[in-house]
Amino acid sequence: MVVKFKCASAADSAREVAFRVGRLSTSVPSRLSSTASNWEQATASAAGFRLNKMLVATMQAERENRFWARHDALTSLPNRAGLAEAMNARRSGRAALLHLDLDGFKAVNATxxxxxxxxxxxxxxxxxxxATRPNDVVARIGGDEFVILTDDLSPAALKAFSERLIAQISLSYLFSCSRVATIxxxxxxxxxxxxxxxxxGLLAAADAALYRAKALGKSRCAFAPLSMQ
Incomplete structure (x- = not known):
């Protein structure tokens, strides 16, 4: 399209000046469009990353909650709930539950x-x-009480196993404060x-046997009587 204007020169002579006006473009430049698309993709990617991070954190928190619901916070051993779960998952057959109570712990705590x-x-x-086998379950059920769930051991083997445990626990302990104690x-x-x-049932029987071991002078093991069944 050609548009004509009348313009006055310095000599007042009229000249026609033609201006060629091109069509105005209403389309977005390709470079700008590409930039917007990249920004949208980056925004979506960042949002997806944040969402994924939140989901991972939530799943991790749930796993930790499930773990600590079944484990002792001090030793990371299974607690009563974890011990019961291990007992329920155990295959059928012979098994033994050893109930351990530390002799002399309260004196160390007080001193x-x-x-x-x-x-x-x-x-x-x-x-x-x-001191235990990979398939044995070692649990802390409170205070200075521990439990070991084991299987496939004869009474004679269980007695020898218990005596080895007593020997191990009775060795001296050196603490970070440089003090030494023996229990x-x-x-x-x-x-x-x-x-x-x-x-x-096993805990009740083992607890009665533990009371008997204490009464006999401590630092020893005792079996629950068969008459308890």
Whole structure:
């Protein structure tokens, strides 16, 4: 399209000046369109990353909650709930539950303080882990009480196993405060199927046997009587 204008020169002579006006483009330049598309993709990618991070954090928190619902916070050993779960998942057959109670722990706690007492409990847990088989379950059920769930051992083998545990636990402990303490442990044993097939029956039998071991002078093991069934 050609548009003509009348313009006055310095000599007042009229000249026609033609201006060629091209069509105005209403389309977005390709470079600008590409930039917008990249920005949208980056925004979507960032949102997806944040959402994925939130989901991973939520799943991790749920796993941790499930873990600590079944484990002791001090030693990371299974607690009563974890022990019951392990018992329910155990294959059928002979099994034994050893109920351990530390002899002399309260004196260490009173003399050296609760932090040293906690350190001692963690050390005992480590020794029990090292003295048991991979398929055995070592649990802490409260205070200075531990439980070991094991199977495929004869009464004679269980007695020898208990005596090895007593020897291990009775070795001296060196604490981070440079103090040394010595304790021992008494052990009561309940058997399945002789004393029941669930965790409650085994614990009751092993607890009665533990009381007997304490009464006999501590630092020893005792079996629950068969008459308890």
């Amino acid at each position: 050296h303080g609760h932090e040293t007492g906690d350190e001692l409990l963690r050390a005992v847990a480590d020794r029990l882990r090292g 021992s442990v008494s052990i009561g044993l309940g058997l399945t199927p002789e004393h029941g097939s669930d965790i409650a």
